[in-house]
Amino acid sequence: MAKMIRKNYLMAPGPTPVPIDILLEGAKDTIHHRTPQYLKIQEKAIEGCKYLFQTENPVFILSSSGTGAMEAAVSNLVSKDDKIIVVNSGKFGERWLKLCKTFGGNVIEIKKDWGTAVTPEEIKETLDKNPDVKAVFTTLNETSTGGKHPIKEIAAVVKETSAVLVVDAISGLLALPLKMDEWGVDVVVTGVQKGFMMPPGIALISMSPKAMELVNKCTTPRFYFDLKAYAKNFPDSPYTPPVNLVYQLSKAVEMLKEEGIENIWERHRIMADATRAGVEALGLKFFAKDAGDVLTSVWVPEGIDGGKLVKYLRDEMGITVAGGQDHVKGKIMRIAHLGYMSQFDIIIVMSGLEMALNKFGYKTELGAGVKAVEEVLMREGV
Amino acid sequence: MAKMIRKNYLMAPGPTPVPIDILLEGAKDTIHHRTPQYLKIQEKAIEGCKYLFQTENPVFILSSSGTGAMEAAVSNLVSKDDKIIVVNSGKFGERWLKLCKTFGGNVIEIKKDWGTAVTPEEIKETLDKNPDVKAVFTTLNETSTGGKHPIKEIAAVVKETSAVLVVDAISGLLALPLKMDEWGVDVVVTGVQKGFMMPPGIALISMSPKAMELVNKCTTPRFYFDLKAYAKNFPDSPYTPPVNLVYQLSKAVEMLKEEGIENIWERHRIMADATRAGVEALGLKFFAKDAGDVLTSVWVPEGIDGGKLVKYLRDEMGITVAGGQDHVKGKIMRIAHLGYMSQFDIIIVMSGLEMALNKFGYKTELGAGVKAVEEVLMREGV
Numbered sequence: 001m002a003k004m005i006r007k008n009y010l011m012a013p014g015p016t017p018v019p020i021d022i023l024l025e026g027a028k029d030t031i032h033h034r035t036p037q038y039l040k041i042q043e044k045a046i047e048g049c050k051y052l053f054q055t056e057n058p059v060f061i062l063s064s065s066g067t068g069a070m071e072a073a074v075s076n077l078v079s080k081d082d083k084i085i086v087v088n089s090g091k092f093g094e095r096w097l098k099l100c101k102t103f104g105g106n107v108i109e110i111k112k113d114w115g116t117a118v119t120p121e122e123i124k125e126t127l128d129k130n131p132d133v134k135a136v137f138t139t140l141n142e143t144s145t146g147g148k149h150p151i152k153e154i155a156a157v158v159k160e161t162s163a164v165l166v167v168d169a170i171s172g173l174l175a176l177p178l179k180m181d182e183w184g185v186d187v188v189v190t191g192v193q194k195g196f197m198m199p200p201g202i203a204l205i206s207m208s209p210k211a212m213e214l215v216n217k218c219t220t221p222r223f224y225f226d227l228k229a230y231a232k233n234f235p236d237s238p239y240t241p242p243v244n245l246v247y248q249l250s251k252a253v254e255m256l257k258e259e260g261i262e263n264i265w266e267r268h269r270i271m272a273d274a275t276r277a278g279v280e281a282l283g284l285k286f287f288a289k290d291a292g293d294v295l296t297s298v299w300v301p302e303g304i305d306g307g308k309l310v311k312y313l314r315d316e317m318g319i320t321v322a323g324g325q326d327h328v329k330g331k332i333m334r335i336a337h338l339g340y341m342s343q344f345d346i347i348i349v350m351s352g353l354e355m356a357l358n359k360f361g362y363k364t365e366l367g368a369g370v371k372a373v374e375e376v377l378m379r380e381g382v
Numbered sequence: 383m384a385k386m387i388r389k390n391y392l393m394a395p396g397p398t399p400v401p402i403d404i405l406l407e408g409a410k411d412t413i414h415h416r417t418p419q420y421l422k423i424q425e426k427a428i429e430g431c432k433y434l435f436q437t438e439n440p441v442f443i444l445s446s447s448g449t450g451a452m453e454a455a456v457s458n459l460v461s462k463d464d465k466i467i468v469v470n471s472g473k474f475g476e477r478w479l480k481l482c483k484t485f486g487g488n489v490i491e492i493k494k495d496w497g498t499a500v501t502p503e504e505i506k507e508t509l510d511k512n513p514d515v516k517a518v519f520t521t522l523n524e525t526s527t528g529g530k531h532p533i534k535e536i537a538a539v540v541k542e543t544s545a546v547l548v549v550d551a552i553s554g555l556l557a558l559p560l561k562m563d564e565w566g567v568d569v570v571v572t573g574v575q576k577g578f579m580m581p582p583g584i585a586l587i588s589m590s591p592k593a594m595e596l597v598n599k600c601t602t603p604r605f606y607f608d609l610k611a612y613a614k615n616f617p618d619s620p621y622t623p624p625v626n627l628v629y630q631l632s633k634a635v636e637m638l639k640e641e642g643i644e645n646i647w648e649r650h651r652i653m654a655d656a657t658r659a660g661v662e663a664l665g666l667k668f669f670a671k672d673a674g675d676v677l678t679s680v681w682v683p684e685g686i687d688g689g690k691l692v693k694y695l696r697d698e699m700g701i702t703v704a705g706g707q708d709h710v711k712g713k714i715m716r717i718a719h720l721g722y723m724s725q726f727d728i729i730i731v732m733s734g735l736e737m738a739l740n741k742f743g744y745k746t747e748l749g750a751g752v753k754a755v756e757e758v759l760m761r762e763g764v
Contacts, residue, residue, distance in 0.1 A: 008411050015625055018412045026626065027405040029390050030397045030581045032702045063583055064606065065445045065621040071606040102605045193622065199412045201445055201583045201624030223484045224446065224453040225606075239447040240575065242583030242624075243397055244408065320414045 011349050012322040013143045013171045013295045015193040015200055016339030022197060025251040026244045033241055041250050043235050048253020052173070052196075052261065053188055053206050055180035060230040061249070062203040063242045066170040066191030069203035070099055072225035073166050073187050077135050077211065079219045080104035085126055085136040085163075087118045091144035091325050092168055096137040103220050108133070114328070115145040115288030115297065120153040133163045134214065140172030141294040144325050146334060148176060148292030152183045159184035164211045170194060170203075174256070175268040175294040175338050186211040192245075194294075195264070196252050197340040201245045207231075268293045271337035271346055274376040278350040279335070281372035282357065282364045287332045295322075295336040301362045306330040312356055319352045343377050393731050394704040395525045395553045395677045397575040397582055398721030404579060407633040408626045415623055423632050425617050430635020431586055434555070434578075434643065435570055437562035441588040442612040443631070445624045448552040448573030451585035452481055454607035455548050455569050459517050459593065461601045462486035467508055467518045467545075469500045473526035473707050474550055478519040485602050490515070496710070497527040497670030497679065502535040515545045516596065522554030523676040526707050528716060530558060530674030534565045541566035546593045552576060552585075556638070557650040557676040557720050568593040574627075576676075577646070578634050579722040583627045589613075650675045653719035653728055656758040660732040661717070663754035664739065664746045669714045677704075677718040683744045688712040694738055701734045725759050 010017045031038050042061065049059040062068055074096070078084055084105045086096045089112035100107050108126060112118055118138065127133055136158050141148050151167055158165040164186035169178055173188070174195025180188050186208040193200035207215065207227065215227050229238040256264060272293035276286070279298050287297035300306035307330045310323040324332035335349055350369040357364055392399045413420050424443065431441040444450055456478070460466055466487045468478045471494035482489050490508060494500055500520065509515055518540050523530050533549055540547040546568035551560055555570070556577025562570050568590040575582035589597065589609065597609050611620040638646060654675035658668070661680050669679035682688035689712045692705040706714035717731055732751040739746055 008413060010412065010414060012414050014622065015412045015414060018626075020409075023409040023412075023626075026581075027402075027409045030392065030400045030405075030575075031390060032392060032394050032397060032696075033582075034704075035696065035702065063445070063447045063450065065623070067621040068446065068606045074605075099605050102603050104603065191622070193412075193625075199408075199624065199626035200415075200622045201627055221484050221486065221603075223456075223481050224450045239449040240396065240573070240582045241447070242581065242627075243575075244400075244405075244581035245583055245624075245627075314414075314417065320417065322416075 006318040009319045009345065009348055011336050011345065012320050013194065013334060013336040013338055014191065016197065016336065017341065018197055018199055019340050022248050022251050026248045028244065028247050030243050033237070033243055038243065039236060042241065042246050045246055045250040045253055046235050048250070048257050049204055051257055052253060053180050054178065054182065054261065055206055057180065057206045057208055058231065058234050059204050059206045060227060060234065061237060061241060061246065062205060062225070063201070063239070064203045065200060066189065066203050067095065068225065069189035069191065069205045070095060070168060072205050072227060073189055074099040074103050075220050075222040075225055076215045076218055076227045077164065077166065077187070078103050078105040081106050082134045083108065083130055083132050085110060085123070085133055087112065087138040087149060089116055089118065089145065089147055090114050090142035092142055093139055096168065100137065115147040115290065117147060117149050117290035120150060120157045123154050124157045127157065127161050127163060131161070135164045135166055137166045140167050140169040140176055140178055141292045143171040145288045146291050146295040146297040147288040148172065148290060151178060151185065155183040155185050164214060171294050171338065172292065174264050176292050177265050180206060192249060192252070195339050196249070198245070198248050198252050201242050202249060268337065270380045270382060271341060272296065274343065274346050274373045275335060275337050277372040277376045278346070278369035282354065282369045287328070294338050295334050297332050297334045300331055300333055301357070304360045304362060306333055309333065309356060309360055312359070313352055317352045317356065319349055321349065343382050346373050388700040391701045391727065391730055393718050393727065394702050395576065395716060395718040395720055396573065398579065398718065399723065400579055400581055401722050404630050404633050408630045410626065410629050412625050415619070415625055420625065421618060424623065424628050427628055427632040427635055428617050430632070430639050433639055434635060435562050435588050436560065436564065436643065437588050439562065439588045439590050440613065440616050441586050442609060442616065443619060443623060443628065444585040444587060444607070445583070445621070446585045447582060448571065448585050449477065450607065451571035451573065451587045452477060452550060454587050454609060455571055456481040456485050457602050457604040457607055458597045458600055458609045459546065459548065459569070460485050460487040463488050464516045465490065465512055465514050467492060467505070467515055469494065469520040469531060471498055471500065471527065471529055472496050472524035474521055474524055478550065482519065497529040497672065499529060499531050499672035502532060502539045505536050506539045509539065509543050509545060517546045517548055519548045522549050522551040522558055522560055523674045525553040527670045528673050528677040528679040529670040530554065530672060533560060533567065537565040537567050546596060553676050553720065554674060556646050558674050559647050562588060574631060574634070577721050578631070580627070580630050580634050583624050584631060650719065652762045652764060653723060654678065656725065656728050656755045657717060657719050659754040659758045660728070660751035664736065664751045669710070676720050677716050679714050679716045682713055682715055683739070686742045686744060688715055691715065691738060691742055694741070695734055699734045699738065701731055703731065725764050728755050
């Protein structure tokens with residue numbers, strides 16, 4: 001029996017696959033960041049980001065992971081004892097909660113079951129009861145579950161108040177529609193290792209004028225992430241930017257702009273629909289009640305150790321999907337269809353899953369999942 | 383007259399030139415960071431960093447610029463109203479000052495003229511008068527001036543007290559000797575776009591057990607840079623690490639380890655000596671009284687606009703040196719000999735300088751600076 005070449009298929013919700021053209025862009029000669037030559041590249045990257053955020057607001061480039069941008073949002077908006085609302089329906093809602101508490105916020109938590117969406121009515125009711133709320137923190141796509149929140153409808157509620165709406169769009173941006181200006185979202189944060197098809201190392205944050213007013217008044221001590229410094233130096237950076245990653249960002253936004261935002265959203269929807277048809281055909285049950293198009297979370301069949309299944313897929317087949325976190329560790333599996341992926345990546349993960357499940361004793365017809373995926377692809381005219 | 387190809391010579395104190403082997407390492411396939419495959423690469427990078435820091439303490443990898451690591455040091459060590467000493471002899475001493483004040487420190491500033499070193503006696507005297515000082519913040523090489531501080535001697539003073547010694551070695555590490563454990567330095571921070579020969583985007587921080595005790599007691603609100611989380615997850619990362627930059631770090635430390643720390647220090651000394659002989663032969667005056675081997679700062683000759691000279695070198699000749707900052711803007715020039723450089727890079731900058739100075743009306747014998755550089759190189763047996 002011949003040993004196969006093990007190719008690398010990244011089907012976890014970040015880092016996602018990076019096109020070779022973007023990888024090589026990062027291998028270009030490093031130039032000094034305080035030069036007009038560099039600034040031109042950064043400006044192009046920012047212009048593209050504004051398009052992808054669907055905003056005329058500035059988009060600030062941070063040298064950090066996505067969590068850094070989340071901290072930037074909190075430490076620039078939340079002063080000690082400020083009343084704020086945090087929607088918590090998973091690991092990353094919980095991160096908002098921890099950040100807001102760390103920086104002294106008086107937090108009203110709206111806790112939802114993992115994978116369940118908050119309703120605009122719940123937000124409205126909480127805001128009505130607490131007219132002094134300064135900010136509402138929520139999530140476009142909850143990476144730990146694949147659940148989404150109805151940001152457009154939430155924005156319609158929040159923009160009628162003095163509060164600002166802050167959205168963690170780290171894994172959600174580009175995979176799910178978000179129109180920052182049209183919807184009236186005040187703050188959007190993301191990381192580039194997801195829909196932007198880049199290696200990790202840059203986080204992005206955009207602020208509406210309403211949010212910037214709060215930033216200017218905020219008394220929380222901060223320095224590296226102080227957005228006043230970023231606004232003052234914009235489109236330049238206050239500290240050394242990650243030059244070669246910015247080359248890559250500039251290339252990535254060029255590719256994404258050429259594709260067009262509507263098409264980006266639509267291809268993610270098709271990949272999500274196809275994946276779901278496939279896992280359903282295999283008889284698996286969905287985990288998230290209100291799933292978005294970033295990833296599909298499914299219960300691992302009874303009697304199978306999810307950790308071992310994920311490890312088998314990764315180490316034997318080269319397919320990296322994510323397992324569950326916290327109370328669903330070993331119980332769910334998260335298959336991402338995010339970023340630089342095509343229909344055949346969905347075929348690959350479905351085929352791998354069919355073979356792996358059978359190997360682990362879960363008897364399912366080989367090819368059944370792939371067939372269902374193909375049916376969706378054919379129907380969608382892909 | 384033919385137009386020349388404009389090659390890119392980075393002679394500013396960061397970013398510094400990146401070897402093509404390191405650039406290409408970053409173009410390798412991105413893998414998921416929560417895998418044993420990735421962790422092996424990060425562990426190798428950390429082992430190399432420990433050697434280059436000359437320490438057995440953990441070295442934490444931060445996804446940030448160097449300023450992020452400086453903030454990590456301050457926000458993890460300085461609680462509100464803690465008495466601390468900050469040595470300020472340039473832009474980056476000033477950054478320690480701003481950071482320490484931002485996070486509520488009760489700062490005793492030792493202010494020195496730009497380019498002038500603090501003495502161990504001054505530190506001792508201030509510590510004797512203030513036995514309740516928690517930390518002393520200083521700088522190995524002050525990037526804005528090229529001045530150095532006597533860290534070994536300062537460490538000998540500080541380690542006799544309960545205070546911890548924190549050294550900004552962002553531009554200094556590898557170009558100037560620093561033996562963290564042997565000298566008793568408690569905290570060292572650096573960035574990789576200097577002596578490490580990498581594109582920017584990673585900062586490094588190492589903490590002695592004495593410093594970690596303070597970290598564990600520190601009450602300053604912090605999250606992204608909370609070193610308790612980094613220590614808990616070590617050698618793994620609490621948040622998504624900049625995967626492809628860590629590939630490059632792993633490659634860079636391999637190359638540097640192979641060269642050997644003593645040789646790295648020695649080649650920086652020779653490049654500094656050669657540069658200084660050259661600029662002296664051109665009749666230029668040095669700016670920093672206590673210069674280290676990272677960069678050579680010189681006064682721009684009377685009557686020449688330093689900003690224009692720096693721009694000419696960059697835009698016409700492709701040689702990026704740095705100008706002056708703040709009160710010496712347009713008045714000094716900073717020529718770095720830092721990182722991935724050889725003797726011929728010194729020859730290039732000297733030759734470019736000779737031609738540019740003559741172009742700007744400062745009459746000096748063509749070849750005189752290069753001759754002096756060559757004499758040092760020959761004498762050193764390079």
